[in-house]
Amino acid sequence: MLGFFIFDIQNLYPMKFRQPQTLQDIATILDCDFVGNADFPVLGMNEIHVVQPGDIVFVDHPKYYDKALQSAATIVLINKKVDCPLGKALLISEEPFNDFNKLTNYFNPFSQARAVIAESATIGKNTVIQPNVFIGNNVTIGSDCLIHSNVAIYDNTVIGNGVTIHAGTVLGGDAFYYKNRPEKFDKLISGGNVIIQDNVDLGALCTIDKGVTASTTIGEGTKIDNQVHVGHDTVIGKRCLIASQVGIAGCVLIEDFVTIWGQVGITSGVTIGEKAVISAQSGVSKSLAGHKSYFGTPADEFRKKYKELASIRLIPDIIEKLDNL
Secondary structure, three states: OEOOOOOOHHHHOOOEEEEEEEHHHHHHHHOOEEEOOOOOEEEEEOOHHHOOOOEEEEEOOHHHHHHHHOOOOOEEEEOOOOOOOOOOEEEEOOOHHHHHHHHHHHHOOOOOOOOOEOOOOEEOOOOEEOOOOEEOOOOEEOOOOEEOOOOEEOOOOEEOOOOEEOOOOEEEEOOOOEEEOOOOEEEOOOOOEEEEOOOOEEOOOOEEEOOOOOEEEEOOOOEEOOOOEEOOOOEEOOOOEEOOOOEEOOOOEEOOOOEEOOOOEEOOOOEEOOOOEEOOOOEEOOOEOOOOEEEOOOOEEHHHHHHHHHHHHHHHHHHHHHHOO
């Protein structure tokens, strides 16, 4: 299991197919109709926010048809036959959500672990693995790392050099992604992974979910305290500092040198700009520009928020004065 730290292309792009497929190949797997040339190339599958040319993207609501059809994806898995944009192809499915899951299971099936440390795992020189650590299939760990006891590292995770992970942390749990049906919640299967870059420290009892089709990424030199949750497909830049009990939803972009203090909650799909500072117990519900300090719920610029609080404290006095008029 010892070896050089080399990024496998499949780990960097988990849902890129190992062999190119054709439109006919995919339609046969799904038993569905298609619009386009049977030999139209299909290179992978991705969610809308990370699609590239050659990818399949799925859409099952008219509200989002245009977004999917105009995206970088060149194959659209859709539940209605519509005009196909030039240079693209369609897969016509009664249940695009379910068929997307079918493709994930086909091209990236779950593989049961056969050992506490999988034979396919690669572990670099001078890395220390403490007792009771689980390391899944096709995991890559670099050199000079320290992995403390009871850490669970799921399949296809990529860990750089000089990384420290404290006890009880879990890398690669499923995305919290469900479709609300009348009778139940249907789960979107996660086929992505987690990438931890060089010199990252992860505290105890952190949970970092894998991407649905891409990678949840923690950038070089970032330091994360105990009990922090990072949702699917989130990308955290280099040299960020994240304190205890922060909760970060999926598909968040946190740029370089950001500081986030304890118990901050961040909603999905937002961007936190470079060198932003977010004070403890703030709630982030929209994107925040870089090079500024923020506080409160909803989070806003620090000085502005404190002026608002000071104004609120004056309200009882104002009411009292009005009552005495």
